[in-house]
Amino acid sequence: MSVLEFLFLVAAGVGAGLTGSIAGLASLVSYPALLATGLPPVTANVTNTVALVLNAVGSVSASRPELRGQGRRLRPLLAAAVLGGTTGAVLLLLTPSDAFERIVPWLIAGASAAILVQRPPRELAADGVAHAPPRDPRWLPLGTFAVTIYGGYFGAAAGVLLLAMYLLTTGEGLPRGNAMKNVVLGVANGVAALGFVVLADVAWSAALPLALGFFVGGRIGPRVVRRAPQAALRTVIAVAGLGLAVHLGIQAYT
Structure with missing residues:
Protein backbone atom coordinates (compact mmCIF):
# COMPACT_ATOMS: atom_id res chain seq x y z
CA MET A 1 0.00 0.00 0.00
CA SER A 2 1.31 3.42 -0.96
CA VAL A 3 1.63 6.37 1.42
CA LEU A 4 -1.13 8.14 -0.50
CA GLU A 5 -3.51 5.21 -0.07
CA PHE A 6 -2.62 5.00 3.63
CA LEU A 7 -3.45 8.70 4.14
CA PHE A 8 -6.58 8.34 2.04
CA LEU A 9 -7.87 5.55 4.30
CA VAL A 10 -7.02 7.50 7.46
CA ALA A 11 -9.01 10.46 6.14
CA ALA A 12 -11.86 8.20 5.07
CA GLY A 13 -11.82 6.62 8.52
CA VAL A 14 -12.10 10.01 10.24
CA GLY A 15 -15.06 10.95 8.06
CA ALA A 16 -16.66 7.55 8.46
CA GLY A 17 -16.06 7.49 12.21
CA LEU A 18 -17.64 10.90 12.62
CA ALA A 36 -11.46 2.34 -4.26
CA THR A 37 -8.14 0.90 -3.07
CA GLY A 38 -8.78 -2.24 -5.12
CA LEU A 39 -10.12 -4.66 -2.50
CA PRO A 40 -12.77 -7.15 -3.66
CA ALA A 51 -11.76 -1.61 11.51
CA LEU A 52 -15.16 -0.50 12.84
CA VAL A 53 -14.21 -1.86 16.26
CA LEU A 54 -12.07 1.25 16.77
CA ASN A 55 -15.01 3.47 15.89
CA ALA A 56 -16.95 1.92 18.76
CA VAL A 57 -14.00 2.34 21.13
CA GLY A 58 -13.75 6.01 20.26
CA SER A 59 -17.46 6.83 20.33
CA VAL A 60 -18.26 4.87 23.49
CA SER A 61 -15.32 6.35 25.40
CA ALA A 62 -16.61 9.83 24.48
CA SER A 63 -20.22 9.02 25.47
CA ARG A 64 -19.81 8.40 29.20
CA PRO A 65 -22.16 11.22 30.30
CA GLU A 66 -24.96 9.85 28.10
CA LEU A 67 -24.41 6.27 29.26
CA ARG A 68 -24.74 6.99 32.99
CA GLY A 69 -27.68 5.10 34.46
CA ALA A 81 -25.95 -7.93 20.10
CA VAL A 82 -23.47 -10.73 20.80
CA LEU A 83 -25.87 -13.32 19.39
CA GLY A 84 -26.85 -11.12 16.45
CA GLY A 85 -23.29 -10.19 15.50
CA THR A 86 -22.26 -13.84 15.64
CA THR A 87 -25.20 -14.93 13.50
CA GLY A 88 -24.53 -12.20 10.94
CA ALA A 89 -20.86 -13.10 10.62
CA VAL A 90 -21.72 -16.77 10.07
CA LEU A 91 -24.29 -15.83 7.43
CA LEU A 92 -21.74 -13.67 5.60
CA LEU A 93 -19.27 -16.54 5.44
CA LEU A 94 -21.84 -19.17 4.41
CA THR A 95 -24.54 -17.53 2.28
CA PRO A 96 -24.96 -15.23 -0.74
CA SER A 97 -25.91 -11.63 -0.08
CA ASP A 98 -28.74 -11.19 -2.61
CA ALA A 99 -31.64 -11.52 -0.15
CA PHE A 100 -30.22 -9.01 2.33
CA GLU A 101 -29.32 -6.57 -0.43
CA ARG A 102 -32.94 -6.41 -1.63
CA ILE A 103 -34.56 -6.09 1.80
CA VAL A 104 -32.19 -3.68 3.51
CA PRO A 105 -32.95 -0.53 1.43
CA TRP A 106 -36.60 -0.75 2.49
CA LEU A 107 -35.66 -1.19 6.15
CA ILE A 108 -33.30 1.78 6.03
CA ALA A 109 -35.88 3.96 4.27
CA GLY A 110 -38.52 3.09 6.85
CA ALA A 111 -36.21 3.75 9.78
CA SER A 112 -35.05 7.06 8.31
CA ALA A 113 -38.61 8.19 7.63
CA ALA A 114 -39.54 7.32 11.22
CA ILE A 115 -36.71 9.49 12.56
CA LEU A 116 -37.78 12.31 10.24
CA VAL A 117 -41.45 12.38 11.26
CA GLN A 118 -41.12 11.56 14.97
CA ARG A 119 -41.38 14.56 17.22
CA PRO A 120 -38.78 14.80 20.02
CA PRO A 121 -39.96 13.35 23.38
CA ARG A 122 -39.63 16.71 25.18
CA GLU A 123 -41.83 18.42 22.61
CA LEU A 124 -44.48 15.75 22.89
CA ALA A 125 -44.46 15.92 26.67
CA ALA A 126 -44.69 19.72 26.62
CA ASP A 127 -47.79 19.53 24.42
CA GLY A 128 -49.36 16.88 26.61
CA VAL A 129 -49.67 14.62 23.58
CA ALA A 130 -47.52 11.78 24.85
CA HIS A 131 -44.99 10.91 27.48
CA ALA A 132 -41.90 8.77 27.35
CA PRO A 133 -42.80 5.18 28.15
CA PRO A 134 -42.02 4.20 31.76
CA ARG A 135 -40.07 1.17 30.64
CA ASP A 136 -38.57 -0.20 27.46
CA PRO A 137 -40.75 -2.66 25.50
CA ARG A 138 -40.06 -6.30 26.22
CA PHE A 154 -22.86 -6.22 6.24
CA GLY A 155 -23.55 -3.28 8.51
CA GLY A 171 -38.49 7.93 24.96
CA GLU A 172 -34.86 9.04 25.09
CA GLY A 173 -33.50 12.06 23.26
CA LEU A 174 -30.90 11.84 20.53
CA PRO A 175 -27.71 12.01 22.67
CA ARG A 176 -28.67 9.11 24.97
CA GLY A 177 -30.30 7.09 22.19
CA ASN A 178 -27.21 7.58 20.05
CA ALA A 179 -24.95 6.46 22.91
CA MET A 180 -27.04 3.29 23.28
CA LYS A 181 -26.70 2.65 19.58
CA ASN A 182 -22.93 3.11 19.66
CA VAL A 183 -22.47 0.59 22.49
CA VAL A 184 -24.78 -2.07 21.04
CA LEU A 185 -23.46 -1.76 17.50
CA GLY A 186 -19.89 -1.77 18.80
CA VAL A 187 -20.45 -5.10 20.55
CA ALA A 188 -22.09 -6.63 17.46
CA ASN A 189 -19.24 -5.43 15.23
CA GLY A 190 -16.66 -6.62 17.74
CA VAL A 191 -18.06 -10.15 17.84
CA ALA A 192 -18.31 -10.31 14.06
CA ALA A 193 -14.79 -8.91 13.71
CA LEU A 194 -13.39 -11.57 16.02
CA GLY A 195 -14.89 -14.27 13.82
CA PHE A 196 -13.55 -12.63 10.67
CA VAL A 197 -10.04 -12.35 12.12
CA VAL A 198 -10.05 -16.10 12.74
CA LEU A 199 -11.96 -17.36 9.70
CA ALA A 200 -11.75 -14.77 6.91
CA ASP A 201 -9.24 -12.81 4.86
CA VAL A 202 -8.66 -9.40 6.49
CA ALA A 203 -6.61 -6.85 4.53
CA TRP A 204 -4.61 -5.60 7.49
CA SER A 205 -2.69 -3.02 5.48
CA ALA A 206 -6.04 -1.32 4.83
CA ALA A 207 -7.68 -2.10 8.18
CA LEU A 208 -5.02 -0.37 10.28
CA PRO A 209 -5.16 3.14 8.74
CA LEU A 210 -8.93 2.93 8.48
CA ALA A 211 -9.19 1.93 12.15
CA LEU A 212 -6.96 4.84 13.17
CA GLY A 213 -9.29 7.26 11.40
CA PHE A 214 -12.34 5.52 12.84
CA PHE A 215 -11.05 6.07 16.37
CA VAL A 216 -10.46 9.78 15.83
CA GLY A 217 -13.83 10.30 14.16
CA GLY A 218 -15.58 8.22 16.81
CA ARG A 219 -14.14 10.41 19.57
CA ILE A 220 -15.40 13.58 17.89
CA GLY A 221 -18.92 12.37 17.03
CA PRO A 222 -20.56 12.28 20.50
CA ARG A 223 -19.35 15.81 21.21
CA VAL A 224 -21.10 16.97 18.03
CA VAL A 225 -24.33 15.20 19.06
CA ARG A 226 -24.12 16.74 22.52
CA ARG A 227 -23.85 20.30 21.24
CA ALA A 228 -25.71 20.34 17.91
CA PRO A 229 -29.37 21.43 17.59
CA GLN A 230 -31.26 18.15 18.00
CA ALA A 231 -34.05 18.81 15.50
CA ALA A 232 -31.61 19.79 12.77
CA LEU A 233 -29.33 16.83 13.50
CA ARG A 234 -32.24 14.37 13.39
CA THR A 235 -33.21 15.78 10.00
CA VAL A 236 -29.66 15.41 8.69
CA ILE A 237 -29.50 11.80 9.91
CA ALA A 238 -32.88 10.95 8.39
CA VAL A 239 -32.13 12.55 5.03
CA ALA A 240 -28.72 10.85 4.87
CA GLY A 241 -30.38 7.52 5.64
CA LEU A 242 -32.97 8.02 2.90
CA GLY A 243 -30.18 8.88 0.47
CA LEU A 244 -28.35 5.69 1.40
CA ALA A 245 -31.56 3.66 1.00
CA VAL A 246 -31.97 4.97 -2.54
CA HIS A 247 -28.31 4.27 -3.31
CA LEU A 248 -28.46 0.69 -2.00
CA GLY A 249 -31.82 0.12 -3.68
CA ILE A 250 -30.41 1.11 -7.06
CA GLN A 251 -27.49 -1.27 -6.53
CA ALA A 252 -29.76 -4.13 -5.43
CA TYR A 253 -32.39 -3.86 -8.15
CA THR A 254 -30.29 -3.01 -11.20
Whole structure:
Protein backbone atom coordinates (compact mmCIF):
# COMPACT_ATOMS: atom_id res chain seq x y z
CA MET A 1 0.00 0.00 0.00
CA SER A 2 1.31 3.42 -0.96
CA VAL A 3 1.63 6.37 1.42
CA LEU A 4 -1.13 8.14 -0.50
CA GLU A 5 -3.51 5.21 -0.07
CA PHE A 6 -2.62 5.00 3.63
CA LEU A 7 -3.45 8.70 4.14
CA PHE A 8 -6.58 8.34 2.04
CA LEU A 9 -7.87 5.55 4.30
CA VAL A 10 -7.02 7.50 7.46
CA ALA A 11 -9.01 10.46 6.14
CA ALA A 12 -11.86 8.20 5.07
CA GLY A 13 -11.82 6.62 8.52
CA VAL A 14 -12.10 10.01 10.24
CA GLY A 15 -15.06 10.95 8.06
CA ALA A 16 -16.66 7.55 8.46
CA GLY A 17 -16.06 7.49 12.21
CA LEU A 18 -17.64 10.90 12.62
CA THR A 19 -20.60 9.91 10.44
CA GLY A 20 -20.95 6.55 12.15
CA SER A 21 -20.86 7.81 15.73
CA ILE A 22 -23.45 10.48 14.90
CA ALA A 23 -25.76 8.75 12.46
CA GLY A 24 -24.74 5.10 12.12
CA LEU A 25 -23.67 5.60 8.51
CA ALA A 26 -19.95 4.83 8.78
CA SER A 27 -19.94 2.21 6.05
CA LEU A 28 -21.42 4.71 3.61
CA VAL A 29 -17.97 6.32 3.62
CA SER A 30 -15.56 3.56 4.57
CA TYR A 31 -16.79 0.67 2.40
CA PRO A 32 -16.52 2.58 -0.91
CA ALA A 33 -13.11 3.86 0.22
CA LEU A 34 -11.89 0.29 0.63
CA LEU A 35 -13.28 -0.66 -2.78
CA ALA A 36 -11.46 2.34 -4.26
CA THR A 37 -8.14 0.90 -3.07
CA GLY A 38 -8.78 -2.24 -5.12
CA LEU A 39 -10.12 -4.66 -2.50
CA PRO A 40 -12.77 -7.15 -3.66
CA PRO A 41 -16.24 -6.68 -2.10
CA VAL A 42 -16.19 -9.51 0.45
CA THR A 43 -12.66 -8.66 1.63
CA ALA A 44 -13.62 -4.98 1.84
CA ASN A 45 -16.70 -5.88 3.90
CA VAL A 46 -14.69 -8.06 6.30
CA THR A 47 -11.91 -5.46 6.61
CA ASN A 48 -14.45 -2.71 7.23
CA THR A 49 -16.10 -4.65 10.05
CA VAL A 50 -12.75 -5.28 11.75
CA ALA A 51 -11.76 -1.61 11.51
CA LEU A 52 -15.16 -0.50 12.84
CA VAL A 53 -14.21 -1.86 16.26
CA LEU A 54 -12.07 1.25 16.77
CA ASN A 55 -15.01 3.47 15.89
CA ALA A 56 -16.95 1.92 18.76
CA VAL A 57 -14.00 2.34 21.13
CA GLY A 58 -13.75 6.01 20.26
CA SER A 59 -17.46 6.83 20.33
CA VAL A 60 -18.26 4.87 23.49
CA SER A 61 -15.32 6.35 25.40
CA ALA A 62 -16.61 9.83 24.48
CA SER A 63 -20.22 9.02 25.47
CA ARG A 64 -19.81 8.40 29.20
CA PRO A 65 -22.16 11.22 30.30
CA GLU A 66 -24.96 9.85 28.10
CA LEU A 67 -24.41 6.27 29.26
CA ARG A 68 -24.74 6.99 32.99
CA GLY A 69 -27.68 5.10 34.46
CA GLN A 70 -28.18 2.92 31.39
CA GLY A 71 -26.29 -0.18 32.55
CA ARG A 72 -29.34 -2.20 33.50
CA ARG A 73 -31.12 -1.37 30.24
CA LEU A 74 -28.07 -2.21 28.14
CA ARG A 75 -27.33 -5.67 29.57
CA PRO A 76 -30.06 -7.58 27.66
CA LEU A 77 -29.42 -5.49 24.56
CA LEU A 78 -25.71 -6.34 24.63
CA ALA A 79 -26.48 -10.05 25.01
CA ALA A 80 -28.73 -9.76 21.96
CA ALA A 81 -25.95 -7.93 20.10
CA VAL A 82 -23.47 -10.73 20.80
CA LEU A 83 -25.87 -13.32 19.39
CA GLY A 84 -26.85 -11.12 16.45
CA GLY A 85 -23.29 -10.19 15.50
CA THR A 86 -22.26 -13.84 15.64
CA THR A 87 -25.20 -14.93 13.50
CA GLY A 88 -24.53 -12.20 10.94
CA ALA A 89 -20.86 -13.10 10.62
CA VAL A 90 -21.72 -16.77 10.07
CA LEU A 91 -24.29 -15.83 7.43
CA LEU A 92 -21.74 -13.67 5.60
CA LEU A 93 -19.27 -16.54 5.44
CA LEU A 94 -21.84 -19.17 4.41
CA THR A 95 -24.54 -17.53 2.28
CA PRO A 96 -24.96 -15.23 -0.74
CA SER A 97 -25.91 -11.63 -0.08
CA ASP A 98 -28.74 -11.19 -2.61
CA ALA A 99 -31.64 -11.52 -0.15
CA PHE A 100 -30.22 -9.01 2.33
CA GLU A 101 -29.32 -6.57 -0.43
CA ARG A 102 -32.94 -6.41 -1.63
CA ILE A 103 -34.56 -6.09 1.80
CA VAL A 104 -32.19 -3.68 3.51
CA PRO A 105 -32.95 -0.53 1.43
CA TRP A 106 -36.60 -0.75 2.49
CA LEU A 107 -35.66 -1.19 6.15
CA ILE A 108 -33.30 1.78 6.03
CA ALA A 109 -35.88 3.96 4.27
CA GLY A 110 -38.52 3.09 6.85
CA ALA A 111 -36.21 3.75 9.78
CA SER A 112 -35.05 7.06 8.31
CA ALA A 113 -38.61 8.19 7.63
CA ALA A 114 -39.54 7.32 11.22
CA ILE A 115 -36.71 9.49 12.56
CA LEU A 116 -37.78 12.31 10.24
CA VAL A 117 -41.45 12.38 11.26
CA GLN A 118 -41.12 11.56 14.97
CA ARG A 119 -41.38 14.56 17.22
CA PRO A 120 -38.78 14.80 20.02
CA PRO A 121 -39.96 13.35 23.38
CA ARG A 122 -39.63 16.71 25.18
CA GLU A 123 -41.83 18.42 22.61
CA LEU A 124 -44.48 15.75 22.89
CA ALA A 125 -44.46 15.92 26.67
CA ALA A 126 -44.69 19.72 26.62
CA ASP A 127 -47.79 19.53 24.42
CA GLY A 128 -49.36 16.88 26.61
CA VAL A 129 -49.67 14.62 23.58
CA ALA A 130 -47.52 11.78 24.85
CA HIS A 131 -44.99 10.91 27.48
CA ALA A 132 -41.90 8.77 27.35
CA PRO A 133 -42.80 5.18 28.15
CA PRO A 134 -42.02 4.20 31.76
CA ARG A 135 -40.07 1.17 30.64
CA ASP A 136 -38.57 -0.20 27.46
CA PRO A 137 -40.75 -2.66 25.50
CA ARG A 138 -40.06 -6.30 26.22
CA TRP A 139 -39.36 -7.03 22.57
CA LEU A 140 -36.49 -4.53 22.38
CA PRO A 141 -33.75 -7.20 22.81
CA LEU A 142 -35.38 -9.24 20.03
CA GLY A 143 -35.42 -6.20 17.76
CA THR A 144 -31.80 -5.54 18.65
CA PHE A 145 -30.93 -9.14 17.81
CA ALA A 146 -32.57 -8.81 14.38
CA VAL A 147 -30.78 -5.57 13.50
CA THR A 148 -27.39 -6.77 14.74
CA ILE A 149 -27.65 -9.84 12.52
CA TYR A 150 -27.58 -7.41 9.63
CA GLY A 151 -24.86 -5.43 11.43
CA GLY A 152 -22.62 -8.49 11.59
CA TYR A 153 -23.52 -9.49 8.05
CA PHE A 154 -22.86 -6.22 6.24
CA GLY A 155 -23.55 -3.28 8.51
CA ALA A 156 -24.20 -0.35 6.16
CA ALA A 157 -26.72 1.78 8.10
CA ALA A 158 -27.34 -0.84 10.79
CA GLY A 159 -26.78 2.08 13.15
CA VAL A 160 -29.67 4.00 11.55
CA LEU A 161 -31.99 1.06 12.18
CA LEU A 162 -30.88 0.77 15.81
CA LEU A 163 -31.06 4.51 16.41
CA ALA A 164 -34.57 4.73 14.98
CA MET A 165 -35.73 1.79 17.09
CA TYR A 166 -34.29 3.23 20.31
CA LEU A 167 -35.60 6.75 19.68
CA LEU A 168 -39.08 5.48 18.87
CA THR A 169 -39.42 3.05 21.78
CA THR A 170 -37.41 4.31 24.76
CA GLY A 171 -38.49 7.93 24.96
CA GLU A 172 -34.86 9.04 25.09
CA GLY A 173 -33.50 12.06 23.26
CA LEU A 174 -30.90 11.84 20.53
CA PRO A 175 -27.71 12.01 22.67
CA ARG A 176 -28.67 9.11 24.97
CA GLY A 177 -30.30 7.09 22.19
CA ASN A 178 -27.21 7.58 20.05
CA ALA A 179 -24.95 6.46 22.91
CA MET A 180 -27.04 3.29 23.28
CA LYS A 181 -26.70 2.65 19.58
CA ASN A 182 -22.93 3.11 19.66
CA VAL A 183 -22.47 0.59 22.49
CA VAL A 184 -24.78 -2.07 21.04
CA LEU A 185 -23.46 -1.76 17.50
CA GLY A 186 -19.89 -1.77 18.80
CA VAL A 187 -20.45 -5.10 20.55
CA ALA A 188 -22.09 -6.63 17.46
CA ASN A 189 -19.24 -5.43 15.23
CA GLY A 190 -16.66 -6.62 17.74
CA VAL A 191 -18.06 -10.15 17.84
CA ALA A 192 -18.31 -10.31 14.06
CA ALA A 193 -14.79 -8.91 13.71
CA LEU A 194 -13.39 -11.57 16.02
CA GLY A 195 -14.89 -14.27 13.82
CA PHE A 196 -13.55 -12.63 10.67
CA VAL A 197 -10.04 -12.35 12.12
CA VAL A 198 -10.05 -16.10 12.74
CA LEU A 199 -11.96 -17.36 9.70
CA ALA A 200 -11.75 -14.77 6.91
CA ASP A 201 -9.24 -12.81 4.86
CA VAL A 202 -8.66 -9.40 6.49
CA ALA A 203 -6.61 -6.85 4.53
CA TRP A 204 -4.61 -5.60 7.49
CA SER A 205 -2.69 -3.02 5.48
CA ALA A 206 -6.04 -1.32 4.83
CA ALA A 207 -7.68 -2.10 8.18
CA LEU A 208 -5.02 -0.37 10.28
CA PRO A 209 -5.16 3.14 8.74
CA LEU A 210 -8.93 2.93 8.48
CA ALA A 211 -9.19 1.93 12.15
CA LEU A 212 -6.96 4.84 13.17
CA GLY A 213 -9.29 7.26 11.40
CA PHE A 214 -12.34 5.52 12.84
CA PHE A 215 -11.05 6.07 16.37
CA VAL A 216 -10.46 9.78 15.83
CA GLY A 217 -13.83 10.30 14.16
CA GLY A 218 -15.58 8.22 16.81
CA ARG A 219 -14.14 10.41 19.57
CA ILE A 220 -15.40 13.58 17.89
CA GLY A 221 -18.92 12.37 17.03
CA PRO A 222 -20.56 12.28 20.50
CA ARG A 223 -19.35 15.81 21.21
CA VAL A 224 -21.10 16.97 18.03
CA VAL A 225 -24.33 15.20 19.06
CA ARG A 226 -24.12 16.74 22.52
CA ARG A 227 -23.85 20.30 21.24
CA ALA A 228 -25.71 20.34 17.91
CA PRO A 229 -29.37 21.43 17.59
CA GLN A 230 -31.26 18.15 18.00
CA ALA A 231 -34.05 18.81 15.50
CA ALA A 232 -31.61 19.79 12.77
CA LEU A 233 -29.33 16.83 13.50
CA ARG A 234 -32.24 14.37 13.39
CA THR A 235 -33.21 15.78 10.00
CA VAL A 236 -29.66 15.41 8.69
CA ILE A 237 -29.50 11.80 9.91
CA ALA A 238 -32.88 10.95 8.39
CA VAL A 239 -32.13 12.55 5.03
CA ALA A 240 -28.72 10.85 4.87
CA GLY A 241 -30.38 7.52 5.64
CA LEU A 242 -32.97 8.02 2.90
CA GLY A 243 -30.18 8.88 0.47
CA LEU A 244 -28.35 5.69 1.40
CA ALA A 245 -31.56 3.66 1.00
CA VAL A 246 -31.97 4.97 -2.54
CA HIS A 247 -28.31 4.27 -3.31
CA LEU A 248 -28.46 0.69 -2.00
CA GLY A 249 -31.82 0.12 -3.68
CA ILE A 250 -30.41 1.11 -7.06
CA GLN A 251 -27.49 -1.27 -6.53
CA ALA A 252 -29.76 -4.13 -5.43
CA TYR A 253 -32.39 -3.86 -8.15
CA THR A 254 -30.29 -3.01 -11.20
